[in-house]
Structure formats: structure tokens, C-alpha cells
Amino acid sequence: MTTTSRRPVYLNLLKIKLPIAGIMSIIHRATGVFMFLALPYLIHLLDLSLSGPGGYAEANTALHSLFGVVFVFLIMWSLAHHFLAGIRYLLIDVDYGVEKEMAQQTALGVVIAGPILGLLLAGGVL
């Protein structure tokens, strides 16, 4: 890479005011990294649940413990946010929802819907 220009770089996170689409984008990243970090535990649970009736019961118990419930909520929130923000990105790819007002509204909608859907889905599957 040959970016030798002397453009000012101003990325002090405490001083820049992030627009709502930026907040949505950061949550997209955070939830993505969280799901990546959660992969080993998810695969462990799948492996355990398929290992036999004992393992199945063990996985079931783990998912219904306090840790399990919080974990499932966070996974469902992440999944819902990624799902909705992903659809928003795909629509923007085909030039739908690019205008400032619409882009701000959909970003806010995604940010708010994420945890609500997370709660509903976690309650639904547990």
C-alpha cells in the first residue's frame, strides 16, 4: 500500500460524534466478533448434544443455566442484529435506502430491534 498522503487522521473515539449508522456498524462488528468467539462453545454444544442421551441432557442443562440463558440471549441478539443490518446492507447495495433520512431510520430500527428480537428469540427457543 502506498498511502503516504498527509491527510489528517482524526479517530479519537471520545471526541468524534458517531452517526446512528456508525453505531449500527460498530454493533455489527462487535456482534460478529462475539459470534466468532462463541463458535467453539456452539460447536461443543452441538457435538455434546449429538454424542448420546447423556450428552444431550448435559447440553440441555447447560443451555438452561444462568450462563446458558445469557449466552443464548447474546447469540440471538447478535444473530438478529447481523440479520437485519445485513438485509439493510444488501438493500443499500442495490441503491435502496441510501438517502440520509432513510438510512438513519433503518439504522436506528436495526439497533433497537436487535436486543428486542434477541429477547423474544431466546425466550422462544429455550
Place this chain on the structure above:
Amino acid sequence: MSRKASGLKAWAIQRLTAMYIGLFSLYLVAVLMFAAPADYGAWKAWIGSPLLSVAMLLFVVSVLMHAWIGVRDVLIDYIHPIAIRATALGLVALSLVAMGLWAAQALILVRLV
């Protein structure tokens, strides 16, 4: 492949895998919410059925490719020293392949026993 073309390829893969992950997740969550297998036998029969088994393996591959592109972009944005960046990327790639094999092993074993 040029830098530009490889970026375009990553962009396309990210969207293609996203669509499959999105649709299949919708199906998985819907089943778990409204028609969850009641016991180990039903769970094993469902996950181990020929069609779902292949769909799950495809899901695993899609998630790993999607996670690779996403995590790679995050690491490249925040880790600048080239040696640390390369090491981190290598570890992520290795861990993704390992997790893919682990999941595939569980999904294939359940069809054999």
C-alpha cells in the same frame, strides 16, 4: 489475483454466504421455536437426516468463510504491525479450519452411529 479483484471476490462471497446463513438461520430458529425435537432420538434423527445433514455442513462452511472475511477485515483495521497482524490472521485461519473439521466430524459421526 490483483488486490482489487480479491477484494471484489471477498465482497461477493460475504454476500452470498450471508444469504444462505440468513435463510438457514431463519429455518433453524423457526424449527427450534415452533417444532423443537422433543428428545435425543428426535434431535439426532432431525440433524442426522440426509437433507439437513448436508444443509448443516453447507451452513458450517458458509459461516467459516463469512467469519474469515469479517474477522480478517476487523483485524486489518485495528492491528497495524505487520508481524502481529500476520500472526493473528494465521491463528484465526487455523482456528476456523479446526472448528470446521470439529463441527463436520460431529455432523458426519451422527449419521454413522
